[in-house]
Amino acid sequence: MGSTSSACRRLETACRTGENVADAVEAFRTDLQEKIEQNDEQASGDMIKEAMKEAVLPHRCDSAALAVGAELLKFLAHFDHKRDRKALDAIHEMNAAFMTIPESEMTSGWRNAQVNFLTSAFQAWIQGGGPIVIREECRDTDIEQEGIVYINEELCSVFLRFSRWDKTLTTGNRSHALAASAYKISHQCxxxxxxxxxxxxxxxxxxxxxxxxxxxxxxxxxxxxATSENPKISSQYALKLAGQLLRADALTAGPSAISSFLHDILKILEIKALALQADREAELCKVVEVLCRVYKRSLMLLGDLNWVELVKQF
Structure with missing residues (x-):
C-alpha cells in the first residue's frame, strides 16, 4: 500500500486473510481519531479513502465497510461538513465505492453495510450532522435539497438492486421487505x-x-x-407527474372505479393549484369528501389515505 499508515496496512491484511478484522478496525478507528483530534482534515480524509480503496474493496470485507462508512460520517460532522458540497461529494464517492461490487460477488453483509451507510447519511443530512447548527450565512438551500434528493434516489435504487438480487437466493420474506422499502422511498423520488x-x-x-x-x-x-412538501417542486409539475403515473404501463389502473376516482382527484388538485381565492380550499375539500363517499366501496382498502388532507397541503 502506498500509505505510511500502519493502521491501514493492518486493516488490509485483516480484510485479506479474514483474521482479526475487529481488532484491525478498532486500530483504524484509534489512528483516525488521533488525526481528527489534531484537526488534520486532509490526513483524516485521505486515510478513510485509502482504507476503502486499498483494504475494504479488494477483499469485499463487509464488516470493515460498515465501520469505514460510519467513520466517514463522523469525520464530516467533526469538520462541520454537514450539508455542504464537500459532504455530498464524499457521500457520493463512498456510495459509488459500494456500487463497484458486482451483484455476483455481493453478500447480505455487504448489502447491509451499504444500506446502513445511506440511511445514516440521510439522518445526518436532515439533522445537519448533530447538535452544531449550520451558520445561516453558510447555508446553501440548493445543496441541502440536492442532498436529500440524491440520497433518497440512491436508497431506492439500492433497495431495488438488493431486492432483485435477494430473489435469486431465497423465496423467503427478505426480498418482500426490500421491495417494500424501495417502494416507500420511491415516493420521495x-x-x-x-x-x-x-x-x-x-x-x-x-x-x-x-x-x-x-x-x-x-x-x-x-x-x-411527498412532492407537495418539497418547495423545489411546483404544483404544476406534481400534477404532470401524477398524470404520467396514471398513464405509465407499469402503473396501469385499468378502467376501474379507482382509476376514475384518481382522475377526478387530479382535476380537483389542478383547480386548487390554480385557485386564487383562499376560500376555495374549504369548497374543494367538501367536493373530495363527497367523492370519497361515492367511491367508498371501491376505496375501502385505502381508508388510511387522507385525501382531504392531501388537498389542504397541496
Whole structure:
C-alpha cells in the first residue's frame, strides 16, 4: 500500500486473510481519531479513502465497510461538513465505492453495510450532522435539497438492486421487505418517474391480482404528498407527474372505479393549484369528501389515505 499508515496496512491484511478484522478496525478507528483530534482534515480524509480503496474493496470485507462508512460520517460532522458540497461529494464517492461490487460477488453483509451507510447519511443530512447548527450565512438551500434528493434516489435504487438480487437466493420474506422499502422511498423520488415505476413493478410482482388496482392509488397519493412538501417542486409539475403515473404501463389502473376516482382527484388538485381565492380550499375539500363517499366501496382498502388532507397541503 502506498500509505505510511500502519493502521491501514493492518486493516488490509485483516480484510485479506479474514483474521482479526475487529481488532484491525478498532486500530483504524484509534489512528483516525488521533488525526481528527489534531484537526488534520486532509490526513483524516485521505486515510478513510485509502482504507476503502486499498483494504475494504479488494477483499469485499463487509464488516470493515460498515465501520469505514460510519467513520466517514463522523469525520464530516467533526469538520462541520454537514450539508455542504464537500459532504455530498464524499457521500457520493463512498456510495459509488459500494456500487463497484458486482451483484455476483455481493453478500447480505455487504448489502447491509451499504444500506446502513445511506440511511445514516440521510439522518445526518436532515439533522445537519448533530447538535452544531449550520451558520445561516453558510447555508446553501440548493445543496441541502440536492442532498436529500440524491440520497433518497440512491436508497431506492439500492433497495431495488438488493431486492432483485435477494430473489435469486431465497423465496423467503427478505426480498418482500426490500421491495417494500424501495417502494416507500420511491415516493420521495418524484423527479425520476422511471425509478417510481421500477419500484411499483417490483412490488406489483409480489401482490395478489385483486390487490394490484389499489397500488396505483397508493403511488399517486404517496408521490403527490411527498412532492407537495418539497418547495423545489411546483404544483404544476406534481400534477404532470401524477398524470404520467396514471398513464405509465407499469402503473396501469385499468378502467376501474379507482382509476376514475384518481382522475377526478387530479382535476380537483389542478383547480386548487390554480385557485386564487383562499376560500376555495374549504369548497374543494367538501367536493373530495363527497367523492370519497361515492367511491367508498371501491376505496375501502385505502381508508388510511387522507385525501382531504392531501388537498389542504397541496
Amino acid at each position: 418524484g423527479t425520476k418517474l422511471e425509478l417510481v415505476a421500477a419500484a411499483v413493478e417490483e412490488v406489483q410482482s409480489l401482490l395478489k391480482e385483486e390487490e394490484k388496482p389499489f397500488l396505483i392509488a397508493r403511488t399517486v397519493y404517496g408521490v403527490l404528498a
